[in-house]
Amino acid sequence: MAQITAADVNKLRQQTGAGMMDCRKALIESDGDFEKAIDYLRKKGAKIAAQRSDREAREGVVIARTTPDGKKGVLVLLSCETDFVAKNQDFIQFAETIAQTALQHDVHQLQDLLQIQIAHEPLQNRVLDQMARIGEKIELSRFERIDAPGVVAYTHAGNRIGVLIGLNMVLDPAIEQAGRDIAMQVAAMKPIAVDRDQVPEEILNREKEIVWEQLKQDPKMQGKPENILAKIAEGKLEAFFKENTLLAQTFVKNHEQTVAQFLASVHPNLRVTGFKRVALG
Incomplete structure (x- = not known):
């Protein structure tokens, strides 16, 4: 049996973000093979998903972002079970990464987004990694997109509400501010249609x-x-x-x-x- 050192455990932790004890157990179960240890942690994430499939992930973060030219915008809802996890900076940064990846790869559909490669792994595997590391049910629950001559993104109430507004004019400071005001309207008043x-x-x-x-x-x-x-x-x-x-x-x-x-x-x-x-x- 391979000897598992503290350096090995730390290396796996740096690669996966999983806890020290989980990394140690993964290396022991895989006899020191790092690739197998990563697979072990991913399977743990899948196991958590199966165990918690009937539980509701009602917390999470909503991220609204646009391309630099203001012509494309995306909304991402990354769900979890507890407010504690939703406020974790690593979790929020993961949701930010998903939104930016969607814009960079010009994604239009949720299923396509889940297949996009992040650090040589499909995004859906990265979600499993997060589940293994955090120990909660985590889902990429919603993905929305708008394309228009001008798109404004707005996030409200501590990443609990996100809005995209499509406008028929290219953004300048006045148009962008108007778009933001309309986004605040949508966030607060919940209209069901434009007209x-x-x-x-x-x-x-x-x-x-x-x-x-x-x-x-x-x-x-x-x-x-x-x-x-x-x-x-x-x-x-x-x-x-x-x-x-x-x-x-x-x-x-x-x-x-x-x-x-x-x-x-x-x-x-x-x-x-x-x-x-x-x-x-």
């Missing part, structure tokens, strides 16, 4: 059904003509659009304006092409 035309059909149909059911159950509405009920329903839907679509919402930084009016005050041609919002929980 009413972009509300998903299934959501709109569900809302119409709810409105009509409310009218049917309201004693004050009994016996009213169908055309009157239709106008009341239309008014309720209008209120729904004002509350849930970005451009119609009251601007949080100036309640005298809607978001659409704020954009027009910055530049008459400024438009939001899309947004993404990712939050913990």
